[in-house]
Each structure stands twice: as C-alpha cells, then as structure tokens.
Amino acid sequence: MTAPHHTPDLFALSEITGPVLRPGDPAYADEVTGFNLASLHTPEIAIGATGPDDIVTALRWAHATHTPVAVQATGHGANFPIEQGLLINTSRMTDVHIDPITRTATVAAGAKWSHVLAATTPHGLAGLCGTSTDAGVTGYILGGGLPVLGRAYGYAADLVRSFQVVTPDGHLRETDPQHEPELFWALRGGKGNVGVVTSLVTELLPLPRLYGGAIHCHAEHTETLLRTWTDWTRTVPDEMCSMFSVLRLPPIPQIPEPLRGGFWARVAIAWPGDPAEGEALIAPLRAAAPVAVDLAGELPYADLDSIHMEPQDPLPARECCMLLRDLDADALDTFLEQVGPGAGADHPLLVASLRHMGGALSRPSAVEDAVCSRDAGYFMESVGIMPAPPVAEAVEQATRRLYGAMAPYGTGRTMVNIHGTPGDEQDRARAWTPEVYARLRHDKSVYDPDNLLRFGHTV
Template sequence: MTATHHTPDLFALSDIRGPVLRPGDEGYAEEVAGFNLAALHTPDVVVAASGADDVVAALRWASATGTPVAVQATGHGANFPIEHGLLISTAGMTDVRVDPERRTATVAAGAKWRDVLAASAPHGLAPLNGTSTDAGAVGYTVGGGLPVLGRTYGYAADLVRSFEVVTPDGLPREADPAHEPELFWALRGGKGNVGVVTSMVTELLPLRTVFGGGLHSPGENAEALLKAWAEWTRTVPEEMCSAFGILRLPPIPQLPEPLRGGFWARVAITWTGDPDEGEQLLAPIRAAAPVAVDLVEEMPYTAMDRIYMEPQDPLPARESCLLLRELTADAIRAFLDEVGPDVPDCPLLVAQIRHMGGALARPARAEDAICARDAHHLLETVAVLPSPPVAAAVERATASLHTAMAPYGTGRTMVNIHGTPGDAADRARAWTPEVYDRLRRAKRTYDPHNLLRFGHTV
C-alpha cells in the first residue's frame, strides 16, 4: 500500500478518549514533538492515546483505511521525521504498578525509566535501565535494551515476562513464552515491526545502591587511558560495567564545572559489589592518567543519571553504533586517529566504547531477536546538530569512523542506537541473516500490509 498523503475520514476515531489531532489543531505540535529535535514529525493524524483501547481503535482505523502507522512515547529513539500517516503517541500512558513480592513491574507504553525507578525504589528494587532514565522503558526494551548494568544482568529484554500488544489488525494480544511465542520473540530485540506494545511486565532487581561515576582526564591523555582501560577490561569481573569515552562538551549550564566546555577522556564505571572492592579494582585506571575530575561514588540507584551525564532536555541529535569483536592495538590506533586529540575539529560530542561480554554474551532464558551477544565491545557516537553545516560534518565524521573501525567489527549494529536507517541492507545490519529472515516472516504474519513502516523496520 502507498502512504497516505491526505487526512482520511476521522469518524471512526471519534470514540477515542484521548485527543485526535490534525496539523493546525491546538496541541498538535506538542504531541508530535519528541526528545530528538532532529526528527520533526508531520503526520496527517496524531492520536494521543489514553490507554490500550485507544491504541486498538487507532490501529483498526489505520487497517481499514490503509494508513501507515508510527508510534512514539518519548522520542528518544526517533531517528528521522515521520511524514503523513498516523502517529500514535503513548506519552500519556505512564502508569507503573510494582508487585514487590514477585519483584515485577507492569509498565505502560509511555512510562519513562525514571517512572519505573520512582515506583520500584521504595521497595528496594530497580529495573535494568539504560544510560538515561528519561528514555521510554517499552521502546528501549523492544529494541533489546542495553543497560548500564548489562554485563552483570544481561539485556533489559531478558527480564520481560510478558507484553500486552496490539497488532496492526487492531487485535489486542498477550505475548509470553506460552502465548504467542513468536510474537514474544520478535518483540524482544525486533523493535516495532510486529505490533504496538501497550504494556509489559518486567522483572526487577534487588538493588538500592551502586558504586559508579566517571573518572575524567584531560583529553590529551586519551591514548594512555584508553590503552589501560582496554587491558583492564580483559580481567575485571562481570559485576564491573564500564565505558571509555572521548567527550567534547559544549559550554552549557546543564554541565557541571569544570567539565563544561572541556575536552575530556573519561572512564565511566558502575559496580554492583562492595564499594571498597570496586575502588581497589579501579586502581589501574587511576594510575593510567591524571584524574582531574573524579565523580565516582556510592549512590542511590535512582541517581544513575549521574554516571553518564546524558542530556535531559530535548535537542537535535545524531547517534550511531558499531559492534566490535575485538579491541586490539590497531583498533585503538584507528579510533584515536579519527576522534582523538590530534583531530581538534572532530564534531562528535561523544565517541565511546562500551565493554560488553559477561551476562550480555549469555543466551536469554527464552529465545529472542537480539544479535549482539558475540560482541566484546560496542562503539557509539553522539553529536548535536545545531545547523546544516554541522550536520554534514557529523555525517562525514561518523562515516569515516565506521569505515576505520569496520575491520574490528562484527558487521552489525544495535537497533536502538543504529541511527538513521538506510536501505534494506543497512537496516538488516541490526540482526544476523537468520534472525532477519525470521523477523521478515513474523512481519508478514502480523503486519502483512506493512502498516508499521516507519523507523527501523524490516
């Protein structure tokens, strides 16, 4: 079917409880806006869903009219503008219910991780969130979900017990290992290809505090710190989760002094064991280069945003990632030649290598569509796009870095941080050929008319 370039009759949407908005309506611009301001959406219709019934009605209308559908909660994962069609906004669906006895949380489609944290922390429990608790929990999880504590506990999708999902025919379904197992499989790592999740039940962890933060050294020490960190990652236990990053920070008030406006080499760590033992493990990193800003401390789990200090306010951004099979001396040299101290005009805000392995390398209890378990490290970049010339420079720098690091990669990416998807071959890089083919079969089963065609789809 072809995309809809006009607004079809909206009579069938009249029983939706939430607002149904068209371009020019009051509230339309606010409802379609997301965190990533580089993706400015202009759908023909936006349904601000108040609950699962609204999602059912919206999808039945879309199916009947042949209207393509996009879904957005927070917009952290938005990677290109949505034009025409129907946008289902789940931002108003933020309910979180915690069962402290079973250590589970039932999380609605629009809830952020900080909503889950707020509900679970009073019970001494915590979810497997990522580096920003401002991100939507469901969207993050259906992409697999790479947590801060991934080496220790695995992917966020590994802890999901069930999904409530509406398939594009408007049929509400429950997906778990016993009911709709193929749908359950595709929703854990297959992103938004087979349905619109309205809620999920996920396990929680008995965690109140972590030991973590960032060790920052002036950027000219990047080579010494990266070499030491790469060697260190070969020996640390899986309770130690870390990343090395080169940061070119803007002079904005949201960043603390003296980091603001600086060029830094950083090792960010999160340790779930005894803080004293964690401090001892950090000794080789502290000895590798002068530490100018030390933000490592024991902290409440609810303060996890301190570790990676990701932006909390909407901005135009470009991200990318590449899974690495090894981090050799040659790989380190290639990385530094692209983004290190000798490249002063590098436009990338963050160029970071995360340590994988541990629980991230082990199979899930129930088969899933995640294809990153063979990676030893993950390369990710983030850039802010204030103007077209900067955006062009970011694209050049990103492409050059990926080309330089390709010999050390697995050939794949992670769907959540892949960045703007290109052609079919580029999109397929988020999965192995076998998993990609299986996702395509699932897509034909649950979305035969390809209504869910926006975003990173197959």
C-alpha cells in the same frame, strides 16, 4: 473501495479518549515533537493515546483505511522523520505497578525509566535501565535494552515476562513464553515491527545501591587512559561494567561545572558488588593518568543518571553505533586517529565511546529472543549535535569517517536502538543476523502483512 490514507475519514476515531490532532491544530506541534529534534514529524493525524482502548481504535481505523502507523513515547530514538500517516503518542500512559512479592513491574507503554525508578526505589528494587532514565521503557526493551549494568545482568529484554500488544489488525493480545511465543520472541529485540505494545511486565532486581560514576582526565591523557582501560577490561570480573569516552563538551548551562566546555577522556563504571571491592578494582584506572575530576563512589540506584550524565533537554542529535569483535592495537590506533586529541578540539562529534561487552551480555537468554549482539567484545557509539546545516554536514562526514575506518574491526552488525538513521533494507538488516532477520520478516508478514508499521527501523 477503501479510502486511501491521505483522505481519511476521522469519524471512526471519535471514540478515542485522548486528543486527535491534525496539522494546524494548536497542540499538534507539541504532540508530534520528540526528544531528538533532528527528525521533525509531520503526520496527517496525531493521536494522544490514554490507554489500550485508544490504541485498539486507532489501529482498527488504520487497518481499515490502509494508513501507515508510527508510535512515539519520548522520541529519544526519533531518528527518522514521520511523514503523512498516523502517529500514536503514548506519553500519557505512564502507570507503573510494582509487585514486591514477585519482584515485577507492570509498565504502561509511555512510561520512562524515571517513572519506574520512582516506583521501585521504596521497595529496594530496580529495573535494568540504560544510560538515561529519561528514555522510554517500551522502545528501549523492544530494541533489546542495553543496560548500564548489562555485563552483570544481561539485556533488559531478558527480564521481560509478558507483553500486552495491539497487532496491526486491531486485536489486543497477551503474549508470553506460553501464549503466542513467536510474537513474544519478535517483541524482544525485533523493535516495533509486529505490533504496538500497550504494557509489559518485567522482573526487578534487589539493588538499592551500587558503586558507580566516572573519572575524567584532560584530553592529553586520552591515549594512556584508553590503552590502560582496554587492558583492564580483559582482567575484571563479569559484574564490572564500563565505558571509555572521548568528550568534547560545549560551554552550555546543561553541562555541569567543571566539565562544561572541556575536552575530556572519561571512563564511566558501574559495579553492583561491594563498594570497597569496586574501589580496589578501578585503582589501575585512577593510577593511569592524572585524574582531573573523580565522580566515582557509592550511590543510590535511583541516581544512575549521574554516571553518564546524558543531556536531559531535547536536542538535534546524530547517533550511530557498531559492534566490535575486539580492540587490538590497530583498532585503538584507528579510534585515536579519528577522535583522539590529534583530530582537534573542534572535532564535530560530541561523544565517541567504547563500551565493554561480554559477561552476561554474551549469554543466551533463558527464553529465546531476537537480540543479536551477544557475540560482541566491545561496542562503539557516537553522538553529534546538529543545530544548523553546516554543522550537521560536518557531523555526518565525521560519523562516516569514524565508522568507515573502524569497519575492519566490527562484526558487521549494529544495535537497533542506537543504529541511527535507518537506510535501505541492507543497512537496516545489520541490526540482526541473517537468520534472525529472515525470521523477523516472516513474522512481519504474519502480523503486519500490509506493512502498516513502516516507519523507523523496520524489516
């Protein structure tokens, strides 16, 4: 009889090069802790993988012992506690190889976007990273990957050429549009439901610089800036990418002056075209209300983090999102009622944002994938910091109120990477259309019939 997963024989894991840790071991806590401290992991075993062979060995053992498996690189998306089972930490696997001739990058499973940028910048090339280059490449792409320059170039998953992946049976596979195309489809937007990626190959863009940054107005100008931005989004070229945010920033050293401790309305923009044209395009935003802090200008692509200035230090966060059909007057009124100045400076949500979608984000990928957000006109997301139970409860209540109020304007779906804590099957399924969800369930039954990959946002 196969041993149950709660009494595993670790002898078969002795071939793993990286550390194999259990609760109580000195390095265990560091191994299992991710960027989002809201979810504390307590797996029975934590493996620090150093390469594909370690992952193959771990999954073969998990398959033989019926032990559930979770994967973590940076833990930015750690919004679901991992209890019992096996956690594979890929953060040691950070190799990035650039081929400047084919304009591709081969990226190991644990690499961050900052690792990719460090390798691509000398060649004047860039990958389609999101609002924080501290996030891991693989998890971001498995969820589709919504880039800062998404309206200009589409989803990061659209640029992936191939994956090396270990399926739950312990087999190392190479997949691309010609080899195991169904597996390739499921990995691009289907999250981590069919295997553990060890590396991927993605196309790069010749993009050494861009025009980007953000303008900030004091909170009393929130409504004026929001309505101006919304009208403006209906007129700009596809290549103009922008996000409106209401920011209630705490007085902590991680936030730069003069924004620290402030209550702001912000529009962040990214434009890959001529800087002078970018200046002209955002002129209506600058004229809408008095601009207190203006950080928009030409910058190296490697400085992309300066546009959204997301936290770089681990913290306990509650994130959530919703895809919106459009932003009509009623939707804007509702958003302002929930998170605008009238909701108070002490409102528990740190950030509430509306991102302009469309453009290349609305076009189908050249090779079919599982991304299901191409019909959205806008995208709403929020973040609340949860340091202690009373604050955590207030954040949760404010999140539920905001999304309940905005539901009439939504498509009914979310994006898997920013979905937040996954609920029951009906809740998790909202990240995909019913047709795509059914197909993912079929693929899950083929590649993971024992449901070993059952942690996080699963089908």
